[in-house]
Amino acid sequence: MEQADLIWMNGDFVAWEDAKVHVLTHGLHYGTGVFEGIRAYETELGTAVFRHADHLDRLFRSAGLYYMPIPYTLQELRTATRDLIVRNGLRSCYIRPIVFRGYGQMGLYPLDAPVDVSIAVWEWGAYLGEEGKRRGIRAKVSSWRRISGDSLIPHAKASGQYLNSVLAKVESQKAGYEEAILLDDLGHVCEGSGENIFVIREEEIVTPPPTAAILDGINRRSVRTLAEDLGHRVVERDIDRGELYLADEVFLTGTAAELVPVREIDDHVVGSGEPGPITRELQGAFDDVLHGRAERYREWLDVVKVPTKAI
Numbered sequence: 001m002e003q004a005d006l007i008w009m010n011g012d013f014v015a016w017e018d019a020k021v022h023v024l025t026h027g028l029h030y031g032t033g034v035f036e037g038i039r040a041y042e043t044e045l046g047t048a049v050f051r052h053a054d055h056l057d058r059l060f061r062s063a064g065l066y067y068m069p070i071p072y073t074l075q076e077l078r079t080a081t082r083d084l085i086v087r088n089g090l091r092s093c094y095i096r097p098i099v100f101r102g103y104g105q106m107g108l109y110p111l112d113a114p115v116d117v118s119i120a121v122w123e124w125g126a127y128l129g130e131e132g133k134r135r136g137i138r139a140k141v142s143s144w145r146r147i148s149g150d151s152l153i154p155h156a157k158a159s160g161q162y163l164n165s166v167l168a169k170v171e172s173q174k175a176g177y178e179e180a181i182l183l184d185d186l187g188h189v190c191e192g193s194g195e196n197i198f199v200i201r202e203e204e205i206v207t208p209p210p211t212a213a214i215l216d217g218i219n220r221r222s223v224r225t226l227a228e229d230l231g232h233r234v235v236e237r238d239i240d241r242g243e244l245y246l247a248d249e250v251f252l253t254g255t256a257a258e259l260v261p262v263r264e265i266d267d268h269v270v271g272s273g274e275p276g277p278i279t280r281e282l283q284g285a286f287d288d289v290l291h292g293r294a295e296r297y298r299e300w301l302d303v304v305k306v307p308t309k310a311i
Helices: 026-030 052-065 074-088 130-135 162-174 218-229 241-246 277-290 295-300
Strands: 006-009 012-015 033-035 038-043 046-050 093-101 115-122 137-141 179-183 189-192 196-201 204-207 233-236 249-254 258-265 301-304
Touching (some): 012 074, 033 052, 052 074, 052 093, 052 218, 074 093, 074 115, 074 301, 189 196, 189 241, 204 218, 258 277
Antiparallel strands (some): 006 012, 006 115, 093 115, 196 204, 196 249
């Protein structure tokens, strides 16, 4: 992966190679951490973090669900992120804030372990590849079901929970696909291993509801708003697996992946086998939003002035 110069750790800027934690860190053993995936884009306004406050708000909500009081305010983390981008001289980057139980307490009762906070930024291209964004990807319905609210908290973006996604991702790639699609415990379509899913049939856009154990993605909300503003009907409801094979178009959204068409699922060709017209329309419009070309949505951008001399 690409490296930057500095990482922010518990209030200090630390050299990338010195950003280390103890081997007995609680979160390393038990998955007691929450995190966010955020992107900053180069725009005509300057480097801009997309929906920065919304991501940090979800970080605080996730931490609260797992009894981790963050020892900083949202504004302090926002300022630290902006300063980190400037100090690393990045015009565009991926941003990973993480909150986790640190060194000082072992065992399954974590509340006596300290809560540590770090933020990393680095250059990271499209998660599913530029070709995937252009041509669409092949996906497989995973044999692994998405975690349910009976066992964990799907609405939290928690570190340990991602073992569920790891199993699905490895299974799909070993079978020759680019991505996995998980079903919920009732057998309804849930989400990708790291993305939300949208299904289009007869010009209606459908996406699973929060009650289907999805993580309510920031980009999911953004694309839904964008689609409705463009005049499309968007419905939240349960989706049966067979509907994936009958769909005219399918696409995934996520911060790392952005908006990616799906051209094939379980060896069933989706629509014509090429990204469909609604997917292309939304993909282009969303790209304009992310890069500040759509003035209507500029309130979603947190502009960071990276000095030219730092680049």
